[in-house]
Amino acid sequence: RAKSDGRGNFRFFEKGMDAAMQHRRAIESGLKLGLTRDEFRLVFQPLMDLENNSISCMEALLRWEHSEMGFISPAEFIPVAEEIGFIVQLGEWVLRQACLAAATWPTDIRVAVNLSPVQFKSRRLMESVQQALDEACLPASRLELEITESVLLSDSDQTLETLHALRAMGIRISMDDFGTGYSSLSYLRAFPFDKIKIDRSFIEDVGSKDANFEIIKAVIALGRSLGMATTAEGVETEAQLDAVRAHGCDEFQGFLFSRPLPAKDALELITRLTPARAVEPRLTSNG
Numbered sequence: 001r002a003k004s005d006g007r008g009n010f011r012f013f014e015k016g017m018d019a020a021m022q023h024r025r026a027i028e029s030g031l032k033l034g035l036t037r038d039e040f041r042l043v044f045q046p047l048m049d050l051e052n053n054s055i056s057c058m059e060a061l062l063r064w065e066h067s068e069m070g071f072i073s074p075a076e077f078i079p080v081a082e083e084i085g086f087i088v089q090l091g092e093w094v095l096r097q098a099c100l101a102a103a104t105w106p107t108d109i110r111v112a113v114n115l116s117p118v119q120f121k122s123r124r125l126m127e128s129v130q131q132a133l134d135e136a137c138l139p140a141s142r143l144e145l146e147i148t149e150s151v152l153l154s155d156s157d158q159t160l161e162t163l164h165a166l167r168a169m170g171i172r173i174s175m176d177d178f179g180t181g182y183s184s185l186s187y188l189r190a191f192p193f194d195k196i197k198i199d200r201s202f203i204e205d206v207g208s209k210d211a212n213f214e215i216i217k218a219v220i221a222l223g224r225s226l227g228m229a230t231t232a233e234g235v236e237t238e239a240q241l242d243a244v245r246a247h248g249c250d251e252f253q254g255f256l257f258s259r260p261l262p263a264k265d266a267l268e269l270i271t272r273l274t275p276a277r278a279v280e281p282r283l284t285s286n287g
């Protein structure tokens with residue numbers, strides 16, 4: 001039919017916008033309902049200690065299976081949860097579940113939890129971290145909190161205070177996705193992180209791109225001289241593993257060793273790899 005192109009396109013465009021808006025609204029309203037309907041799950045991905053070839057930590061990653069829309073990626077729903085402020089409540093749920101899971105693991109395996117910048121600025125943060133630890137009877141030394149550079153972008157006095165207070169509790173603080181922010185190096189100067197997680201984008205082409213190789217080398221050396229451990233994120237191939245190992249990286253994480261696993265499978269993996277420690281966690285230390 002001979003409709004005007006302009007008008008037709010415009011209507012099509014409008015319809016597209018509509019669908020996107022509706023999808024977003026569905027996510028917004030679905031988040032809160034999802035928490036009460038038990039639609040959220042944590043999965044856990046091991047961080048491997050390269051020196052001992054053992055699991056040092058498990059990173060908790062949030063998953064959402066919406067009743068109608070199905071699986072929704074955290075990359076999609078977390079920014080929405082941040083915008084509407086719901087991330088504070090959702091993040092508290094993550095902290096509690098992560099600590100409860102860690103309490104079932106051998107005592108030398110820590111749990112890492114991602115913190116949103118929004119959550120970080122909430123006045124409830126310190127209290128909810130302490131509550132999560134208490135509820136699970138988990139020592140603070142078994143919790144790592146991962147923050148991205150965006151946490152340090154604003155409000156820096158308040159932010160640094162909170163970071164130091166968490167550290168004083170015995171919690172470890174990791175800088176996540178290192179190298180992707182605007183001013184990565186200045187953040188390392190601002191706070192003595194326990195761990196630098198080198199972003200996956202530097203690991204990806206490590207075999208073919210000399211620049212990435214040099215950057216990884218430099219970050220590992222930098223971490224060492226600042227007393228910060230380094231973790232390579234997103235290791236998928238043996239070649240990538242060899243490269244990060246060769247330069248003295250402390251840990252790696254990635255599909256090569258394991259994808260993120262549901263709590264039950266994570267515990268099975270831990271038990272399979274460390275049967276002695278799982279049974280008699282207190283009798284196998286060197287001391």
Ligand code: C2E
Pocket residue numbers: 045060061062073074075078091094114115116146176177233234235236253254255256260
């Ligand atoms: P992240 O904290 O950097 O987590 C690592 C992401 O890389 C995870 O994606 C993980 O599944 C993925 N990954 C791990 N190894 C590999 C690999 O070898 N290859 C590839 N291609 N990917 C790998 P995921 O679970 O989709 O999470 C994406 C991001 O969403 C996380 O990045 C984190 O920023 C955020 N996120 C996830 N869970 C939470 C949460 O509970 N709270 C907050 N605030 N953010 C979360």
Ligand code: MG
Pocket residue numbers: 059114146176
């Ligand atoms: Mg992370």
Ligand code: MG
Pocket residue numbers: 176177197233
């Ligand atoms: Mg990361």
Ligand code: MG
Pocket residue numbers: 177
């Ligand atoms: Mg990331």
